[in-house]
Amino acid sequence: MSLIEQLPVLPIIIPLVAAPFCLIIPNGRIAYFYAIAISALTFLSCIGLLHGVAAGGTISYYLGDWAPPLGIEYRIDLANALVLTLISGVAALVIPASYPSIAAEANPKQIPLFYGAMLICMLGLLGVTITGDAFNVFVFLEISSLATYALVALGGRADRRALTASFNYLVMGTLGATFFVIGLGLLYQATGTLNMADIRVQLLENGTNRMVEAGYAFIIIGMGLKAAMFPMHLWLPNAYTYAPSAVSAFIAAASTKVAVYVLIRFTFSVVGADFDFVSAMLSYVLMPLALAGMFFASLVAVFQTDVKRMLAYSSVGQIGYMLLGISLGTEAGLQASIIHIFNHGLMKAALFLSVACVMLRLGVHTVDGFNGLAKRMPFTAAAFIFAGLSLVGVPLTVGFVSKWYLLQAAFEADRAWIAFLIVASSLIAVVYVGRIIELILLREPPEDGPLFRDVDGNPVREAPMVMLVPMWILVLANVYFGLRTDVTADLAGRAAASLIGGQ
Amino acid sequence: MRDEHLILRIMMKVLFAPIILFALYVQFHGDYGPGGGFQAGVIFAVAFILHGLIHGVDATRIALPQKVLSIMMVVGLMFYAGTGVLTMLLGGNLLGYDVIDPESTHHAGQHYGILLVEFGVGLTVAATMITIFYHFAGREPEIRDEDW
Amino acid sequence: MDILQFVIERFNYWIFTVLMMVGLYTVIARGNLVKKIIGLNIFQTSVFIYYISIGKVSGGTAPIFTTEHQKELKKHEHHGDAHHGDGHQVPTHQDGGHQDTAHQDGSHQGDAHDSADPMTMDLHAGDLHAGDANTSATLTRAGEHHGVSTPDLHDGDANALHAPANDALVSQGGDHGGDHGGEIATKATEFIEPLYSNPLPHVLILTAIVVGVATTAVGLALAVRIREAYGTIEEDELETADNVAEFGVADPRQQQDGGQGAGRLNPGGAQ
Numbered sequence: 016m017s018l019i020e021q022l023p024v025l026p027i028i029i030p031l032v033a034a035p036f037c038l039i040i041p042n043g044r045i046a047y048f049y050a051i052a053i054s055a056l057t058f059l060s061c062i063g064l065l066h067g068v069a070a071g072g073t074i075s076y077y078l079g080d081w082a083p084p085l086g087i088e089y090r091i092d093l094a095n096a097l098v099l100t101l102i103s104g105v106a107a108l109v110i111p112a113s114y115p116s117i118a119a120e121a122n123p124k125q126i127p128l129f130y131g132a133m134l135i136c137m138l139g140l141l142g143v144t145i146t147g148d149a150f151n152v153f154v155f156l157e158i159s160s161l162a163t164y165a166l167v168a169l170g171g172r173a174d175r176r177a178l179t180a181s182f183n184y185l186v187m188g189t190l191g192a193t194f195f196v197i198g199l200g201l202l203y204q205a206t207g208t209l210n211m212a213d214i215r216v217q218l219l220e221n222g223t224n225r226m227v228e229a230g231y232a233f234i235i236i237g238m239g240l241k242a243a244m245f246p247m248h249l250w251l252p253n254a255y256t257y258a259p260s261a262v263s264a265f266i267a268a269a270s271t272k273v274a275v276y277v278l279i280r281f282t283f284s285v286v287g288a289d290f291d292f293v294s295a296m297l298s299y300v301l302m303p304l305a306l307a308g309m310f311f312a313s314l315v316a317v318f319q320t321d322v323k324r325m326l327a328y329s330s331v332g333q334i335g336y337m338l339l340g341i342s343l344g345t346e347a348g349l350q351a352s353i354i355h356i357f358n359h360g361l362m363k364a365a366l367f368l369s370v371a372c373v374m375l376r377l378g379v380h381t382v383d384g385f386n387g388l389a390k391r392m393p394f395t396a397a398a399f400i401f402a403g404l405s406l407v408g409v410p411l412t413v414g415f416v417s418k419w420y421l422l423q424a425a426f427e428a429d430r431a432w433i434a435f436l437i438v439a440s441s442l443i444a445v446v447y448v449g450r451i452i453e454l455i456l457l458r459e460p461p462e463d464g465p466l467f468r469d470v471d472g473n474p475v476r477e478a479p480m481v482m483l484v485p486m487w488i489l490v491l492a493n494v495y496f497g498l499r500t501d502v503t504a505d506l507a508g509r510a511a512a513s514l515i516g517g518q
Numbered sequence: 519m520r521d522e523h524l525i526l527r528i529m530m531k532v533l534f535a536p537i538i539l540f541a542l543y544v545q546f547h548g549d550y551g552p553g554g555g556f557q558a559g560v561i562f563a564v565a566f567i568l569h570g571l572i573h574g575v576d577a578t579r580i581a582l583p584q585k586v587l588s589i590m591m592v593v594g595l596m597f598y599a600g601t602g603v604l605t606m607l608l609g610g611n612l613l614g615y616d617v618i619d620p621e622s623t624h625h626a627g628q629h630y631g632i633l634l635v636e637f638g639v640g641l642t643v644a645a646t647m648i649t650i651f652y653h654f655a656g657r658e659p660e661i662r663d664e665d666w
Numbered sequence: 667m668d669i670l671q672f673v674i675e676r677f678n679y680w681i682f683t684v685l686m687m688v689g690l691y692t693v694i695a696r697g698n699l700v701k702k703i704i705g706l707n708i709f710q711t712s713v714f715i716y717y718i719s720i721g722k723v724s725g726g727t728a729p730i731f732t733t734e735h736q737k738e739l740k741k742h743e744h745h746g747d748a749h750h751g752d753g754h755q756v757p758t759h760q761d762g763g764h765q766d767t768a769h770q771d772g773s774h775q776g777d778a779h780d781s782a783d784p785m786t787m788d789l790h791a792g793d794l795h796a797g798d799a800n801t802s803a804t805l806t807r808a809g810e811h812h813g814v815s816t817p818d819l820h821d822g823d824a825n826a827l828h829a830p831a832n833d834a835l836v837s838q839g840g841d842h843g844g845d846h847g848g849e850i851a852t853k854a855t856e857f858i859e860p861l862y863s864n865p866l867p868h869v870l871i872l873t874a875i876v877v878g879v880a881t882t883a884v885g886l887a888l889a890v891r892i893r894e895a896y897g898t899i900e901e902d903e904l905e906t907a908d909n910v911a912e913f914g915v916a917d918p919r920q921q922q923d924g925g926q927g928a929g930r931l932n933p934g935g936a937q
Contacts, residue, residue, distance in 0.1 A: 021606050021611075021612070024606070024611070024612045028599065028602060028603065028606075028612060031595075031599050032596070032599040032600075032603065035591060035592045035595040035596070036592060038588045038591060038592055039588050039589060039592055076611065076612075077611055077614075078611060078612055078613055078614075079611060079612065079613040079614050079615065080610055080611045080614030080616060
């Protein structure tokens, strides 16, 4: 046996074997180092997979030695290798940064469980991405969702609204997952198979019928709920706002992206955009919703007094960009969408981590906490500014790369008005990010009052090193991938080509 | 407390062992017929939940402490994942049971593999069910009886 | 009359639809969190029923390997275990004579060979030769019959599609499975065999039930915690409590200037 042969299953099996031990680890700090090691190992195996796929093409792994379409297949092509790398990379950076923040916000007894849940959440998201079996997607999706509900509810110690937020998320998430299962049932009934590639083969062979169309619609609705597609995003702002800061950073960067990835996968390589009903769905349902989300959610974000909630609404808007890329139905649009999935993960993780630093020191995540932040916590403030500029789409950052490719895709599809709308909605992002940057740079820190000192009553210091380093790695990644556009753009382009090309 | 609910306590004593026995039957018969780890685990947990209902959760917690349950969950999952890793170490794919007994002409490895995995599932499910029961039943009652 | 027939033939879908709507309505319309969870459960159960009903073959029994058939197997000098390869959750395998299940085995062999994965092929070649001549014959036939892309599931499905209750679906999978169906029908007379329902939906739903139980447990746990933190599990009361904590009034629309200073730890003094 060689390790390379088993590589495709390692991102699943490492956290799966490791996570249960968090139940019996008595001490939060041990669990912390343990989780760092596991997430790093997982990240390495994902990097290995990305490398293998980029060099050698699609990797297929048969679980239990059962060949597809009978058995479950793990099928890794460029599209999911990129998403895998993003998820495990964000996890490997957020988990090291999480300890001070989670120790301050959650019950100390629950810290080992927190790390167990983080690992399981990561495992579920990786599983959704890696699998080539449609029903397996549902199982992994629910694994990650259940872990996420628990993680969000951990914020209940600091703010009881986390509990209701988590409950709403649970209801909406379960509805979404069940819709997805109904869709799968219809597809299975029509094609007699659950293997994604095989469903496509059967559909090409036998054509579609109304059952397939209904199934696809159910899948879009289900995944739209999970991905917080406008107007099904109502669970998201509260869940992101009241979850512990480290959890917000992870789920904002990873979980909705995975749902968008599933949408892409089912649209382009399971059902196929060459069917009329799919392209109709893309242009008449997905595109209006994406555009509405971009504007509505960004506008709402402008008026938020809570920075986490503002970022959450901004996430809904950014999901709109990803869906817009998908809804163009072209290779360029898909490429832009995949690039933005990756880039948005990087910027939102950095932004939420910087809010976590503010939360750690000042105990608030409202705009008040950001007054004069540049003078009090310069590194945190700088990280927020860089990542915020990336969110707006300033050149030399990843945000610009995303927007650039999205604009190109819009022009290529002869839809200049969409390009105009993209620019217009980016201007709204300038407003909400600029508002915070203005507070950070131009306001004076409070001379007195509740936010004059930190939560322990000491003068406000910079956030601890363990939080600054991962945060700055993410910020630098924002800049690095903004300059080396060839890396992401090339990989995403090839991924899009293989997705559109069908098989 | 001792003298209350005499019939219930006696019935519990009578039923306890058969329930466990039935759980074991479902567990190990799951290879051939209906059954398997999930069902067996729940039935196993039922015996302890019955105990908890009649003697009180505190008594059950002494008989089967939460610590033991946590370890049971981990061990159960390790049976599952461990079987998978074992097949990987033996050169097959994850959960490719045939490598456990490659000489067999009738897939004996499949039987060993599935027995191990189902045993792990059974342990985990039983421990999880009892844990859920403990945590729901063991919370401080803050709703008074007349509020119901 | 046609309409009536149309309705009655699809009664399983009607049940599914009605239950689904009842569940969905409960989730949306009820303010009580526990009732919402009950609604979710009804909703999920409707999906379970839908899956089980599409796997049903008319006249077929549950896919359970019974001892009578084991005895029969021995009479036919079969290796009882030889066909047990389909994995643990699907104990469907009977002796080779049993048409539909043998067919499943057979097509699997075909796939294994065609997909040209040496390792898999070896494994299943063992399976292939373990059976007696009777089985092998069926297997070969099935193997020829199926292309690479035709999974064994199609057979189970073809059966399902031929069930009267599901004849609406014949348009899709029917012609696909039609030729096998005919073959099955002729071969079926040669052997004493129970007809089995398609086991795959059962397996899927077993998994989905476990997921559903976990979701319910988490949801109820959250409801308990919410009850402890707020003293209520009615949605409107929860909203009022949050508004009072944040804005100082039950309805924030009456007082627009609130909001500042909110979000500081523990606004409601909750524990």
